Amino acid sequence: MENSRTSAASPPRPPDDPATALSSSAPAPAADSAPVKGAAVRPGDKVFLGLSRGSGIALLVIMAAIAAFLSYRASIAISKDSVNFLTAFDWNPQADPPVFGIGILAFGTVVSSLIAMAIAVPVAVGIALFISHYAPRKLAAPLGYVIDLLAAVPSIIYGLWGALFLVPYLDGLTRWMDQFLGWTLLFDMSNPGSPARSIFTVGILLAIMILPIITNVSREVFLQSPRMYEEAALALGATRWEVIRMSVLPFGRSGIISASMLGLGRALGETMAVATVLSPGFVFTWHLLDPGSGTFAQNIAAKFNEANDFGRDALIASGLVLFVITLLVNGAARYIIARRKEYSGANA
Amino acid sequence: MSDKLLLDKPDVAGAQPSGTLAHRRLPRWSPIVIALLAAGLGIGIGNAAGLQSRIQWGLIAALLFVVTTYVVTSVVEDRRQAKDRVATSVVWVCFIVAVVPLVSLAWTTISRGVKLLDGYFLSHSMGGMTNLEEGGGVYHALLGTLEQVGIATLIAAPIGLLTAIYLVEYGGGKLAQAVTFFVDVMTGIPSIVAGLFILAFWNLGLGFGPSGFAGSMALAILMMPVVVRSTEEMLKLVPNELREASLALGVPKWRTILKVVLPTSIGGIATGVMLAVARITGETAPVMLLVFGNSLINPNPFSGAQESLPLYVWNQYKLGNAASIDRAWAGALTLIAFVMLLNLLARGIARWKAPKAVSR
Numbered sequence: 001m002e003n004s005r006t007s008a009a010s011p012p013r014p015p016d017d018p019a020t021a022l023s024s025s026a027p028a029p030a031a032d033s034a035p036v037k038g039a040a041v042r043p044g045d046k047v048f049l050g051l052s053r054g055s056g057i058a059l060l061v062i063m064a065a066i067a068a069f070l071s072y073r074a075s076i077a078i079s080k081d082s083v084n085f086l087t088a089f090d091w092n093p094q095a096d097p098p099v100f101g102i103g104i105l106a107f108g109t110v111v112s113s114l115i116a117m118a119i120a121v122p123v124a125v126g127i128a129l130f131i132s133h134y135a136p137r138k139l140a141a142p143l144g145y146v147i148d149l150l151a152a153v154p155s156i157i158y159g160l161w162g163a164l165f166l167v168p169y170l171d172g173l174t175r176w177m178d179q180f181l182g183w184t185l186l187f188d189m190s191n192p193g194s195p196a197r198s199i200f201t202v203g204i205l206l207a208i209m210i211l212p213i214i215t216n217v218s219r220e221v222f223l224q225s226p227r228m229y230e231e232a233a234l235a236l237g238a239t240r241w242e243v244i245r246m247s248v249l250p251f252g253r254s255g256i257i258s259a260s261m262l263g264l265g266r267a268l269g270e271t272m273a274v275a276t277v278l279s280p281g282f283v284f285t286w287h288l289l290d291p292g293s294g295t296f297a298q299n300i301a302a303k304f305n306e307a308n309d310f311g312r313d314a315l316i317a318s319g320l321v322l323f324v325i326t327l328l329v330n331g332a333a334r335y336i337i338a339r340r341k342e343y344s345g346a347n348a
Numbered sequence: 349m350s351d352k353l354l355l356d357k358p359d360v361a362g363a364q365p366s367g368t369l370a371h372r373r374l375p376r377w378s379p380i381v382i383a384l385l386a387a388g389l390g391i392g393i394g395n396a397a398g399l400q401s402r403i404q405w406g407l408i409a410a411l412l413f414v415v416t417t418y419v420v421t422s423v424v425e426d427r428r429q430a431k432d433r434v435a436t437s438v439v440w441v442c443f444i445v446a447v448v449p450l451v452s453l454a455w456t457t458i459s460r461g462v463k464l465l466d467g468y469f470l471s472h473s474m475g476g477m478t479n480l481e482e483g484g485g486v487y488h489a490l491l492g493t494l495e496q497v498g499i500a501t502l503i504a505a506p507i508g509l510l511t512a513i514y515l516v517e518y519g520g521g522k523l524a525q526a527v528t529f530f531v532d533v534m535t536g537i538p539s540i541v542a543g544l545f546i547l548a549f550w551n552l553g554l555g556f557g558p559s560g561f562a563g564s565m566a567l568a569i570l571m572m573p574v575v576v577r578s579t580e581e582m583l584k585l586v587p588n589e590l591r592e593a594s595l596a597l598g599v600p601k602w603r604t605i606l607k608v609v610l611p612t613s614i615g616g617i618a619t620g621v622m623l624a625v626a627r628i629t630g631e632t633a634p635v636m637l638l639v640f641g642n643s644l645i646n647p648n649p650f651s652g653a654q655e656s657l658p659l660y661v662w663n664q665y666k667l668g669n670a671a672s673i674d675r676a677w678a679g680a681l682t683l684i685a686f687v688m689l690l691n692l693l694a695r696g697i698a699r700w701k702a703p704k705a706v707s708r
Contacts (some may be wrong), residue, residue, distance in 0.1 A: 048602035052514035055507045056527040059576070062569060063530045066541070069548040126442025134439050150450055152623075152691050154630020156658045157680045160665055161453045164673070173403050208449045215446075239432035262536075269538020271633035272658070276665060297540045297633065304637055312552065319544040323537070330536030 066323070074317035077310065085317065089284050091299065093314035094307070100314050102321055104282055108199055108293035109322070112274070113267040115203025115288075116210060121260050123207075124214035131215075132222040133244060144219060151212035159276030162205040163197075167277065170196040170204065174289050189289045197279040200288045202295070205273055210263035217262060221255030222248055254336050261333030265326050271297035296322040374424050379437065382420065386413035406448070410441045461681025464674050470682070474643035482671040486679050488645040489660035493686075495649040496560045496639065496656055497629050500567035505621050507568075508575025515576070516583040517605055534573040542569045543634030551638070558640035560649030563656065566634035571624045578620025582613040615701020622694035626687045632658035657683040 078085050080098055088101020127147070131140050174189065174196045181187040187200075229247035238246065274295050280302060281292030294302070300315045307315060390409025394402070417437045422430035472485030511531070515524050546566040550556050586609050594604040610617070640653035641663055657679060664676035 042600045042602075044602045045600055048605070049514075049518060052510040052518060053523070055510035056514045056523060058507055059511055059527060059534070059572060060530055062572075063534060065549065066537070066545045066569075069545055069553065070541070073548045073552060123442045123446055126439045127446050130439045130443040134436060135443075149688065149691055152626050152630075152687055153453070154632070154658055154683055154687060156630065156632045156661050157457060157684055158453065160661060160676060160680050161456055163665070165452065165456050166449070169403055173407075176404060208446075208453075211446055211450075239428055241432040241435035242428070244435070265536045269536075269540065271538070271540045272662060276662070297538060300540055300544070301633060301636060309552065312547065316544050316548055319541050323541045326536050326538055326541070327533060330533060333536075334532045 070316055070320040070323060073313045074320040077313035077317045080310070081314075089282060091282055091303065091314075093311045098310065098314070102296070102318050104284060105294050105296045105299050105318060106321070107284070108202075108298075109268055109295040109325075111288065111293075112199050112202045112206055112295060113264055115200060116206035116267045117260060117264055119204065119207035120210050120214055120263060121256070124211050124259070124263075125218055125256055127211070127215045128218035128222055129244060129248070131219050133240070133248065144216075147212050147215050147219075151216060155209065155270060156272045156276070158205060158209050159273040162201070162273060163276040166205060167196050167201060170201055174198070174200065178289060185286055186288050188287050190285075190287060191290070194291060195279075196289070197277055197291045198289050199278065199293045202274050202278050203288075205277055206267045206270055209270065209273060210267050213266060214259045214263040217259035218252060218256050221252040221259070225251040254339065258333045258336040261329055261336070265329045265333065268329065269297055269322060269326050270295075271301050274298040275301040372424055373429075374421060374433075378420070379417065379433070382416050382437075383413055383440075386410070386416060406445075410445070413437055414441065457677065457680050457684055460674070460677040461679075461684075464678035465681050469678055473645045475645065477643070479667050480669055480671060482674075484675060486657065486660060486675075486682055488642065489655040489657045489679065490682065491645065491647060492560055492639065492642075492649075492654040493629060493657040495647075496564045496567060496635070496654070497625060499561060499564035499649060500571055500628055501621070501625055503564065503568040504571035504575055504624070508572045508621075508624075509579055509617070511572075512576045512579035512583060513605060515580055517601075517609070531573045531576045534569070535577065537570070538633075539566075539570055539631045540633040540637070542566045543637040545569070546634070547637050557651075558638055558653045559651055560639055560646075560654040560656075563635045563639040563654070564649065566638055567628040567631060570631060570634070571628050574624040574627060575621055578623065579613075579617050582616035582620065583609060585616065586612045615697055618701070619694045619698040622690050622697070626690035626694065629687055629690065630658055630683060632662055635659050636662065657686070 077093065077098075077100075081088075081093075081100060082097035083090070083099050083101055085101050086106075087103050088099065089103040091100045091104075092098065093100045131143050131147075135143060171193075175192055177187045178189040178192050182189070225248045229251070230243050233243045233247050275298045278294065278298055279291040280294040280298065282294070283292060285292055296318050300319055303311065303315060386409045389412050390405045390407075393408050394405035414434060414437050418430050418434045421433045425433075468483075469485045470490065471487050472483075473488035474484045475488075477484045511527060515527060518524075519528075543566045546562055546569075550562050550565065551558070556562065590608050590612060591604055594608045595601065599607070635656045636659055639656055639659065641659050642653040642655045646652050646654050661676050661679040661683060664672040664679060
């Protein structure tokens, strides 16, 4: 992006701005600079440029192929569907005529991700602030390191822990919510005491899973917030909270938003953690604490083994919907990050 | 922002009737005392009310902590200080709320996994075992994971590396912009979608059966954008003067890249690749769709179903009896140890080979 602005004349760079200095330090493109007279284009250069450009093109081809193949198989399945694919609640592609739709899956995916976001974003911002502004200096660095490591824990392990450890521990909490919040309908349990393998538990587990990534990105942003503002606020007698509220949070707002979107993208596509914890069902219910419902990814994992070729096409169709949703969410996140880069480049 | 601060100041000063510079302050140890008190009360109330789940105890304690802090501070100090202290206590509570499950995750995996994890477990497969039998091992899964991840790395690392070189050293045109955008998009692809793509293309389209190689292709798709991103960042850190010096000596561009740019940034690139490897090692979903699982040792990744570590954990969990759950935990510990080892190694390389010129 910024590379394209770098002309051969190389405009003067602001020396105090590492972001622009770095990207504009990328050498001027060789491809469109006219070869100097006498210096023939060396074959080695040609081969190397060809190879590296080829890899870039290969990446584009892969993306195109993903979209094309998924759409093709999905169109086979959807054309034979006897109900509306987008709104139906059943999943019986092997029935005759095939009946399947993503109603339940879309509901479960959205609700579990929303629960995860509602829990994870405030807590993650809290931890990020803790690391960047509250923790004792000695604790902060190793803590950031540990959070980095936690982001690398495989999802199947979160799932295993969720199913065998979190579910029994959530029993009391869900009963409590049923007792005190049951009137909201959302938190009413039809069968109190049944194991908490519900969409709500999935939301909590997803929240724990996306905490590290949201924390990491927000912490990076908070650490970049201009020291001058903070010191100015402190000099005026602001308390630490006032400093954060008036100089750190406004600066980091778009960073928090994009971090949350990245976390949301991960929560939407999470497979194994959901598949281990949830006991799925295809009856629609508003009761989030009852077992049942499902998510796109979980449904694919659960139904894959019993599916014949047409059933697999149907699963691919649901995967295509997931693909499109995550593309939109991630695209929005990247857009916000890109916009922020420009304005922070001016005052970093 | 600073305007707002100035505007806030007068009424803040007005809120302090005493007019002296020294205000009454809580002693330094007061947050700790309040925290201990809240924890004690939380446990007490939880016990008295007969709440079984310790999550409830914790929530009660956290709530008490925040509320008490606010009340005590607003009585002794003023409302501004109270808000500040509440913010501090909320941030601490957030930290503890997050640390508890993550520590519990690590502790559970280690304590339950260590029961079975030994030389026998690592060197035996599940061949000839019934599901309920105790014993068995993870050798076939470890072998499968190593092969699949190895092949995926062989595919993804060169493509990712060359793409990053293209973007940084040759980029600037429309094509480079498109590649940058789609690398971003690719980073967000859910792993199961990558698996479905290979399924649609390789298995349903070309008619191949499940194999380790099919899994490797899906893993490679997940790995590529990560490698591109991290390599790009590292190449951008190479000072332009090095390139210019080399080119001025008449060294061809491709040799400049190979002999000057890459050696300068090799530490960071290796770190990025290893972090990407660590990421795909734990991917279960595409492996489940494409590699299928196998309780026997299948050393050939190109034909027949294989096993892999995350898949092993999932399959053992699904069997659901005591012996298989033990195996699932031991498999999980093996997997987590492997991933953490890769991570630590990657960070070790990063520290050892860090570019000295640019400090962050």
